[in-house]
Amino acid sequence: MVDKQILSNRLDTFRKELKNLGQDGALITKRENYMYLSGFSGTSANLVITDKKAYLLTDFRYVEQSAKQAPMFEVIQHKTDIKDTILEILNAEGIKKLGFEDESLTYAEYKSFKGKFQGTELEGIGSVIEGLRSIKDSYEIETITKAVEIADGAFSYVLGIIKPGITELDVAAELEYQMKKLGASGASFETIVASGLRSSMPHGVASEKKLEIGDTITMDFGALYNHYCSDITRTVFLGQPDKKMIDIYNIVLEAQLTSERGAVSGKTGREVDKIARDIIYDKGFEGKFGHGLGHGLGLEIHENPRLSPSGDKVLKNNMAVTVEPGIYVEGLGGVRIEDTIIIRDNNPLVLTQSKKDMIII
Missing domain, CATH: 3.90.230.10 (Creatinase/methionine aminopeptidase superfamily)
Structure with missing residues (x-):
């Protein structure tokens, strides 16, 4: 399992990048990227990361595993439609500008998120996380x-x-x-x-x-x-x-x-x-x-x-x-x-x- 301090350092560095991009938060859906930032290695998760909070959304199969592997994140078992849970977080955190992985998210997924998250602007963050991943700890x-x-x-x-x-x-x-x-x-x-x-x-x-x-x-x-x-x-x-x-x-x-x-x-x-x-x-x-x-x-x-x-x-x-x-x-x-x-x-x-x-x- 990845050391907690290393995970904390990765999260801190990503938050600095988000701040530089002017984002209120980010939605992370690519598996390799959520593994890198959270430590969770299961096959089903989304992350919502803000300046102060970090949420890991997964289904029933992975709640116990993610709680052990992702100590920096609040683990939430998402609703049947994960977008409903994401929307609740966006509203609770007051996120108006949400970064997303435009180089890996499909157009169909983007349209689905955009249609659901009314009042929140979606902005691509390019390969920011991949850039962090390119330098190994x-x-x-x-x-x-x-x-x-x-x-x-x-x-x-x-x-x-x-x-x-x-x-x-x-x-x-x-x-x-x-x-x-x-x-x-x-x-x-x-x-x-x-x-x-x-x-x-x-x-x-x-x-x-x-x-x-x-x-x-x-x-x-x-x-x-x-x-x-x-x-x-x-x-x-x-x-x-x-x-x-x-x-x-x-x-x-x-x-x-x-x-x-x-x-x-x-x-x-x-x-x-x-x-x-x-x-x-x-x-x-x-x-x-x-x-x-x-x-x-x-x-x-x-x-x-x-x-x-x-x-x-x-x-x-x-x-x-x-x-x-x-x-x-x-x-x-x-x-x-x-x-x-x-x-x-x-x-x-x-x-x-x-x-x-x-x-x-």
């Missing part, structure tokens, strides 16, 4: 570190079962099983295992294809631990690889290591992406690295900031991001190498410990 870094350790452990295990004749689905199942045995609640996204010619597909999810001698095998997976995600990619070879694939591997490794060292506070995501992209393009593979270098992660597998050609946000200390360059050549194969790191002033904290030297099984 001590609890989050500790939790993500554990999620990374679990993924590392699963990778170490699965290296011992890879052999000709097993399928990509077999490998994916073993990765996910081992992550659960090591403490994960599940995988943080659909596991990617792409072998042979399929490895040229960056998001080639596991198939019934059987592994063969000579295959390049790319595995991209992550553990979900206490609701936080990890993300790792490793590319290994079953038998001696083609010389072209060895060259590609070494280029990707150089790009990964160099851009990882360059992922420091004060640079933009675009600048870090360019480090890896320049190395790959200079070696003759322009157009073969068609995705961004990395992304933030936490309660969601893809969060801000983005390390990509369009990544204009400045990196700050304690952001958790991935660094995952790749080269993909249709008809030959592909290589991607990925770590999860924590941004620091000079040297980033690399959480992923699985070896990156070429592995030939």
